[in-house]
Amino acid sequence: xxxxxxxxxxxxxxxxxxxxxxxxxxxxxxxxxxxxxxxxxxxxxxxxxxxxxxxxxxxxxxxxxxxxxxxxxxxxxxxxxxxxxxxxxxxxxxxxxxxxxxxxxxxxxxxxxxxxxxxxxxxxxxxxxxxxxxxxxxxxxxxxxxxxxxxxxxxxxxxxxxxxxxxxxxxxxxxxxxxxxxxxxxxxxxxxxxxxxxxxxxxxxxxxxxxxxxxxxxxxxx
Numbered sequence: 001x002x003x004x005x006x007x008x009x010x011x012x013x014x015x016x017x018x019x020x021x022x023x024x025x026x027x028x029x030x031x032x033x034x035x036x037x038x039x040x041x042x043x044x045x046x047x048x049x050x051x052x053x054x055x056x057x058x059x060x061x062x063x064x065x066x067x068x069x070x071x072x073x074x075x076x077x078x079x080x081x082x083x084x085x086x087x088x089x090x091x092x093x094x095x096x097x098x099x100x101x102x103x104x105x106x107x108x109x110x111x112x113x114x115x116x117x118x119x120x121x122x123x124x125x126x127x128x129x130x131x132x133x134x135x136x137x138x139x140x141x142x143x144x145x146x147x148x149x150x151x152x153x154x155x156x157x158x159x160x161x162x163x164x165x166x167x168x169x170x171x172x173x174x175x176x177x178x179x180x181x182x183x184x185x186x187x188x189x190x191x192x193x194x195x196x197x198x199x200x201x202x203x204x205x206x207x208x209x210x211x212x213x214x215x216x217x218x219x220x221x222x
């Protein structure tokens with residue numbers, strides 16, 4: 001698993017580097033450097049924690065991407081999500097190259113703070129739920145988790161992800177990058193609905209949990 005973890009992290013660094021600096025066609029892009037430090041640094045800390053305290057969850061998280069899903073609909077969802085995430089990086093990079101947007105320094109820095117907070121929410125989910133795999137599945141000994149962030153909304157990891165996606169274009173100094181939130185939000189809602197159908201059919205007690213915790217992402221809204 002060690003080599004797979006290192007390879008996965010190296011892949012993340014490559015995706016960030018290629019998606020952010022190639023379309024911009026310059027390394028003089030301080031917003032991208034700061035964002036990469038915040039994103040990759042946070043991811044490294046989370047990975048190190050899981051490596052030491054929950055290696056089984058780390059292994060589950062390393063099995064990700066369109067090819068890892070068992071259902072065709074989930075393969076499509078993962079493919080769209082991957083393309084949309086790359087778009088969240090590429091559009092701001094092009095924006096930087098052609099100077100489409102003018103984002104105030106305070107908003108850029110606030111965006112980086114929200115990126116870190118989004119990943120902190122994801123970390124809180126990992127600490128609470130060792131079954132938080134990257135694919136939709138149910139382990140033999142899995143039980144319903146209803147504590148911690150799961151006591152507030154049913155899909156707290158997606159809350160962290162949406163916060164991350166919302167803040168990324170702003171952290172990169174781009175207003176136009178926010179347009180990529182449309183397909184990302186759509187695919188997240190699509191995935192969580194499919195996930196709920198699967199868990200209701202395959203995880204004992206999940207339907208009762210949905211009755212107790214009524215909101216999926218935002219309390220009193222959705």
